[in-house]
Amino acid sequence: MARIVLFENIHPSAREVFAAAGYDDIVAHASALSPESLRDAVRGAEVVGIRSRTHIDAELIAGNPDLRVIGCFCIGTNQVDLDAALTHGVAVFNAPFSNTRSVAEMVLAETILLLRRIPEKNDRVHKGFWDKTADGAFETRGKTLGIVGYGNIGSQVGTLAELAGMQVLFHDVEAKLPRGNAKATTTLKRLLAQSDVVTLHVPAGRGTHNLINAQTIAAMKPGAILINASRGTVVDIDALHAALQSGHIGGAALDVFPVEPKSPDEPLDSPLRGMPNVILTPHIGGSTQESQENIGREVAEKLVSYLRAGATKGSVNFPEVAYQERAGSARILHVHRNVPGAMGALSSLVAEHGLNIVAQHLQTRGPIGYVISDIEGKVDDTIVSVLRSHPVTVRCDLV
Numbered sequence: 178m179a180r181i182v183l184f185e186n187i188h189p190s191a192r193e194v195f196a197a198a199g200y201d202d203i204v205a206h207a208s209a210l211s212p213e214s215l216r217d218a219v220r221g222a223e224v225v226g227i228r229s230r231t232h233i234d235a236e237l238i239a240g241n242p243d244l245r246v247i248g249c250f251c252i253g254t255n256q257v258d259l260d261a262a263l264t265h266g267v268a269v270f271n272a273p274f275s276n277t278r279s280v281a282e283m284v285l286a287e288t289i290l291l292l293r294r295i296p297e298k299n300d301r302v303h304k305g306f307w308d309k310t311a312d313g314a315f316e317t318r319g320k321t322l323g324i325v326g327y328g329n330i331g332s333q334v335g336t337l338a339e340l341a342g343m344q345v346l347f348h349d350v351e352a353k354l355p356r357g358n359a360k361a362t363t364t365l366k367r368l369l370a371q372s373d374v375v376t377l378h379v380p381a382g383r384g385t386h387n388l389i390n391a392q393t394i395a396a397m398k399p400g401a402i403l404i405n406a407s408r409g410t411v412v413d414i415d416a417l418h419a420a421l422q423s424g425h426i427g428g429a430a431l432d433v434f435p436v437e438p439k440s441p442d443e444p445l446d447s448p449l450r451g452m453p454n455v456i457l458t459p460h461i462g463g464s465t466q467e468s469q470e471n472i473g474r475e476v477a478e479k480l481v482s483y484l485r486a487g488a489t490k491g492s493v494n495f496p497e498v499a500y501q502e503r504a505g506s507a508r509i510l511h512v513h514r515n516v517p518g519a520m521g522a523l524s525s526l527v528a529e530h531g532l533n534i535v536a537q538h539l540q541t542r543g544p545i546g547y548v549i550s551d552i553e554g555k556v557d558d559t560i561v562s563v564l565r566s567h568p569v570t571v572r573c574d575l576v
C-alpha cells in the first residue's frame with residue numbers, strides 16, 4: 178500500500194479521501210520543512226502532498242525512485258520541477274478549480290461595497306463623522322460589469338453578477354461560450370468604455386503585463402471601479418494611483434500586487450495604502466475554509482485515481498489518460514521514453530510471459546510516453562521487474 182507523506186497542514190478532507198480508498202499509511206507534517214529535513218521526510222514515499230512553500234527540485238525527484246506522484250494542494254505548481262518530474266515518470270496534480278467560487282464571491286462583494294462607497298463611509302464613521310448621504314452610491318442592478326479574462330473565475334463572477342441584476346460583458350483572447358446573458362466584446366477598449374465596474378481574471382504573463390495602464394485606464398468610464406484579484410503584474414499601480422487621485426477611477430479593490438510581502442509582519446509597499454476608496458486585501462481571494470476543504474478533496478481524489486487506476490486526466494505535466502474501467506485481471510502502468518519501438522518492446526515482453534493485453538490506452542507528451550495496459554492471465558511482479566529493466570522504461574507499476 179502506497180506510503181503517503183503530506184506537508185503544510187493539508188486539510189483533513191484529503192486524509193478522509195485516502196482512508197476511504199484504503200490508503201492509511203500517511204505521515205502528515207504541519208508545516209513546510211527545511212531542504213535537509215524534507216529530503217529525509219520524503220524518503221520511501223510513493224505519494225508526496227505539498228502546498229506552495231515546499232519546493233521539489235530535480236535532485237529530490239531523482240533521489241527518490243519510489244516517488245510515483247506529487248499532489249500540489251493549491252493552484253500554482255511552479256514550486257515543483259515539472260520537467261524533471263515528467264522525465265522521471267512522476268505525475269503531478271493540482272487543484273485548479275477548488276477556489277474559483279471563493280474568488281468570485283469576493284469580487285461580487287467588492288463590487289457591491291464599492292458601488293455603495295462603503296469603504297469610505299466606514300472610514301468616516303470610524304473617524305467620528307456621520308455623512309448620511311446618497312451621493313455617489315449606486316445599486317448593482319442594471320449596472321454593467323466588464324470581465325477581462327472569461328475563464329474559470331471570470332465566468333463564475335459573471336454568473337453571480339447576473340444574480341445581482343448586473344449586465345455582464347466579457348473580453349477574452351480566446352472564443353468563449355457566454356454563460357447566462359453575458360456578451361463578449363470584440364476589444365478590451367470596447368469593454369472598458371461600457372463598464373461601470375471592471376474586474377480582471379487573466380493569468381500573469383507577457384500578454385497581460387500592465388494590461389491596465391494609463392492608456393487603458395483613460396478608456397474607462399469616468400468614475401468606474403477597478404477590481405484586480407488575478408495577478409499583481411496586470412495593473413500599473415502608479416497609473417491606477419494617479420487615476421484614483423484625479424477621480425477618473427471612482428474606487429478600486431486589489432487582492433494582488435506586483436510585489437507582495439513575504440511574511441505577515443512585512444507591510445505592503447504601495448501608494449494605494451491609506452486611500453479610503455480602495456480595498457486592499459492580502460491575496461486572500463481564494464482563501465476560505467470551503468476552498469481548503471475542496472482542494473484537499475479534489476487533489477486527493479486525483480491521487481487515488483492515479484494510484485488505483487493510473488488515470489492522469491488533469492495532470493499538469495503528464496500525458497493525459499482519462500479514467501478507464503479495468504478490462505483484465507491486472508493493470509500495468511508503463512512510462513517509457515517516447516522513441517520508436519517502445520510499444521513493440523512492451524507488447525513482446527508481455528507476450529513472452531504468456532500474458533494477453535486486452536485493452537490499452539497510450540498518450541505521449543514530449544519525451545515521455547505513458548500506456549495503461551489491461552492484462553489477462555496470471556500476472557505477478559516478474560513481468561514488472563522485466564519491464565523495469567528494459568532500457569526504454571522510465572517506470573513501471575502494477576495496480
Ligand code: NAI
Binds near residue numbers: 280
Ligand atoms: P483561467 O485560465 O481559467 O482563465 C484565464 C482566462 O484569461 C482564460 O480564458 C484566458 O484565455 C484569458 N486571457 C489570457 N490572456 C488574456 C488577455 N490578454 N486578455 C483577455 N483574456 C485573457 O484562470 P482562472 O482560474 O480563472 O484564474 C484567473 C486568475 O486568477 C489567474 O491569474 C489566477 O492566478 C488568479 N487567481 C487568484 C486567486 C486569488 O487568491 N486572488 C485565487 C485563484 C486564482
